[in-house]
Amino acid sequence: MITTHFKQAWQLLRQNKLFSTIYIVGTALAIASTTIFAIIYYVKLAPVYPEYKRHQIYTVSNIEVEDTDGMLMGSPSFSYNLLDNLFYKLDNAEAVSGYIVEPGLKVLTVPGSEKVYEVMKRRTDTKYFKIIDYEFIAGRPFSQAEFESGARKLVVSDRMAEKIFGSAEAAVGKTVSVDFSDYEICGVFREGSALNSMSYNHVITPYTDDENYNSSYDECCGRYQALILTDNPDGMTSEIEDYYQKYKSTHEGRELVFPNQPRSAVIRALNPRNDEDFDLMSVVRLNFLILLTLLIVPALNLSGMIAGRMDARNEELSVRKSFGATSRRLLSQVLWENMFLTLAGGIIGLCLTYLTLYAASDFIVASIGAAGQMWMDSAIEMHLTPDMMFAPAVFVGALLICVVLNLMSALIPAWHALRQPIVKSMK
Amino acid sequence: MSTIIKLTDVSKIYRTKTIETQALDSVNLDINTGEFVSIMGPSGCGKSTLLNIIGLLDKPTTGTVELCGRTAEGLKDKALARLRNETLGFVFQSFHLIPTLSVLDNVTVPLIYRPGSRNNRKLALEALDKVGLSHRVHHMPSQLSGGQAQRVAIARAIVGNPSIVLADEPCGNLDSKMSGEIMDLLHSLNREDGRTIVMVTHNEDQARATDRIIHFFDGRRVE
Structure with a gap:
């Protein structure tokens, strides 16, 4: 019919x-x-x-700290101290990844070549690869041991690897210089779209490649942001709120807060500026x-x-x-x-x-x-x-x-x- | 002979906001199985309205219509459609073939609305063979002459093997030669297959060739 x-x-x-x-x-x-x-x-x-787990991913970035004298300090990122003592210790998170925010593009060169490439670099930890599901075409991500030792290892996107070395396979084991520091390429991942800001990178290095990675100008404000993978957002939020109370009680009334955070990746996409009246x-x-x-x-x-x-x-x-x-x-x-x-x-x-x-x-x-x-x-x-x-x-x-x-x-x-x-x- | 069409006290009034027109006025009519009946009368006397009411295409304002012993009163759209499909075949003055369908598909139309119908193509080919058009099955209606188009319309009217064929001025748009062919075809359907045929016509010669002539004037039967 x-x-x-x-x-x-x-x-x-x-x-x-x-x-x-x-x-x-x-x-x-x-x-x-x-x-x-x-x-x-x-x-x-x-x-x-590679953001397959988007619905389980939460982000934390900007922080506000109020001193006893009423002075309010805000920062788009927080300190390593909070990453280590609060976020890495969350019981209700399946994985937490901290990363250093480095705006702008970095310069990548290859020893023996005069060519200069502009790359987007992310400095992070090994948990990042658990939260963001990159497909590795060649090699592997840097290991936990390499991360902890501050080894100068680097993973590069396939597009960039092909541009520089002709193929993904040829890139593994090679040395490149990023912002004048040498790194050995240990893996090549399939590049995502630039429209996905949580995962779009050309090169990824351990943030421990800088020995001052854990220093910051303030106990709370600093250079870090975090991605949190969790199935229990309420439990995670409750843990963070407990930490606020604990912090307040041990710091003579000094208060810290991550306004409207952690935010789900979905809410972050719809309200990127984290407007209060969203x-x-x-x-x-x-x-x-x-x-x-x-x-x-x-x-x-x-x-x-x-x-x-x-x-x-x-x-x-x-x-x-x-x-x-x-x-x-x-x-x-x-x-x-x-x-x-x-x-x-x-x-x-x-x-x-x-x-x-x-x-x-x-x-x-x-x-x-x-x-x-x-x-x-x-x-x-x-x-x-x-x-x-x-x-x-x-x-x-x-x-x-x-x-x-x-x-x-x-x-x-x-x-x-x-x-x-x-x-x-x-x- | 048994009565196959029975109209009892049928009236039809068309109403608009300002005018009321009585198209049929208390018509009683019995037509027997196998009869070939002509309906004649001047334009606007209610012939076509009568045919539409017999064909269940229109509802009477008052009165009842019975076809093959089944009353049409109170039937819903689905039941009316089924009664039309099983009992009636229509031949129109303007043929009314569907221009987007081939000859074969046009003839198949009544069968596709019949629940459980099988061998539609075979039945349609047989009907086309009967009207002498089996060589035109894949033509489109626009490729046919008037006489051929009316033959296709007759094939469509009989493909579902209805007991009654209603023909509304079937030769109205045809020349005399083609009209003769179409009338021969209708007579053969009546004689050979025993179908009851009710035909509206203005042509006295065609009417005289049928079993009975019913005259209408101003919505009433006249003797």
């Missing part, structure tokens, strides 16, 4: 080329705009390489309204077109009714036929989506960058990885959008047409 509907839809398409073309193009544009919107949010929120529901409502507008406006136009075509098809529908078709059956037929056109528009819309994402990546990055702590630097390639763009969720989402658009645009005109008396269009 569905084959028959699709056959007829194909005939309709051939016989009404102008209508079909406008309908398909209109659908394609609607689906492209909604799919781009969906992909932006998919990249922000869904578990994509309201998740208002963000959800706003995005739902945007999505609805992106769907309703084309649906209204398409609905008008379908209503016009239904007038022309009244005769056919009446003939079918006179030979035994029920209104329900005909409604389903019209929806299936329309679905054929909508799916055609959907396929073109998806192609349009990928073309737009390919051609207008700057715009996309700007959309996400505003919410994702991006480093807008020319050395960073702002690409969307295949697992972001070709994720099953994106296809299922696009299909659902097709179905919704189909229902929104065809249901009312079809229902209205089918309520007309049979004899009205039969002579």
